[in-house]
Amino acid sequence: MNTADQYLKAVFLVQQIEDGPASTGALADRLGVSPASANEMVGKLADQDLLVHEKYKGATLTDAGEERARDALATYCVLERFLANVLDVEEYRDEAGQLEAVIDETVADRLDMIIDREPDCPDCFDAEADACSHLVEQLGEAGAGAGAGD
Amino acid sequence: MSVASQVDSDGQLARLLQIGIVLEEVVEARAYEHYQRLPDDERDERIEELLREAREESADHRERLKAIVDRLDIDEDAAIDITPLVREQYAQTGPEDFDGILYDQLNGEETAYKFYDDLIEAIERSETSFSIDRESLLSTLRDIRETEAEGAEAVAELMESRT
Numbered sequence: 127m128n129t130a131d132q133y134l135k136a137v138f139l140v141q142q143i144e145d146g147p148a149s150t151g152a153l154a155d156r157l158g159v160s161p162a163s164a165n166e167m168v169g170k171l172a173d174q175d176l177l178v179h180e181k182y183k184g185a186t187l188t189d190a191g192e193e194r195a196r197d198a199l200a201t202y203c204v205l206e207r208f209l210a211n212v213l214d215v216e217e218y219r220d221e222a223g224q225l226e227a228v229i230d231e232t233v234a235d236r237l238d239m240i241i242d243r244e245p246d247c248p249d250c251f252d253a254e255a256d257a258c259s260h261l262v263e264q265l266g267e268a269g270a271g272a273g274a275g276d
Numbered sequence: 277m278s279v280a281s282q283v284d285s286d287g288q289l290a291r292l293l294q295i296g297i298v299l300e301e302v303v304e305a306r307a308y309e310h311y312q313r314l315p316d317d318e319r320d321e322r323i324e325e326l327l328r329e330a331r332e333e334s335a336d337h338r339e340r341l342k343a344i345v346d347r348l349d350i351d352e353d354a355a356i357d358i359t360p361l362v363r364e365q366y367a368q369t370g371p372e373d374f375d376g377i378l379y380d381q382l383n384g385e386e387t388a389y390k391f392y393d394d395l396i397e398a399i400e401r402s403e404t405s406f407s408i409d410r411e412s413l414l415s416t417l418r419d420i421r422e423t424e425a426e427g428a429e430a431v432a433e434l435m436e437s438r439t
Contacts, residue, residue: 129280212358213294224288227281228398229295229391236299236387239306240361 127226130176131198132157133167137177137185138195139253147184199248202226203258204234207241210261219256281394282402286348289406292395297341298358299391303384304334305362309370310377318374322434330381333427337420344416349407378435385428392421
């Protein structure tokens, strides 16, 4: 997944958590980058009309940006579910975060052939839990049943 | 996490190689399923040979990747048997005719090529010292990537010969 798609996914999730625009500080925290880097990338994505950036408020995805963010989130969901269900990785969130930059959408599509993703993916992704709500529930983790973003 | 596409540790490298092993297993298992389910009137020597070669090539790649993981400084066992999962899902996602089988095979080879290409780039970008020799690692991965390209070409040629 390229850097732009990782940012769009992060904006999508932070918007859900904050119930409003995603601040560059929150994006920087989520992505583990400096606020200056986050600010620069947000500017580039705004130039491509993938989000709208309002000073002192934050970033809001456009329809085109949201479409790409949802595709990126679905790719990420495949990776999380693959790590958790096929490879039995307990720290699947951390590992998915480390690996997502190297895993392309086409590779995720292939991995998707051996996992059981729910038809409502990626709507079932719980931004607070940073995982698919079905997966959280299936694994019996704390926070199961927390509201998934729609 | 990191937004940069690079490999930062033995553990991360091992996990990516494990994903490569699974991709190879998917190609191998689907080639087997394709062969088993090929309708009688669609069988011919060329596709049977292509599927047999695909299976043998994937098995060889899988063994080479596993050998690398075994040499890395990690506790994990690289072996995973995903054949039952592939079989289970094949009924829902498996192609039903000759052209569909070839397209699926082409997709598998191209996806594996893309995976190795991205992995090689991520290793080249990394400054991490792995517990195995970097050049030998890259040489193996480049060799596997090359055979994936050749595999994709062979499928494409067979597809073209049918049009």
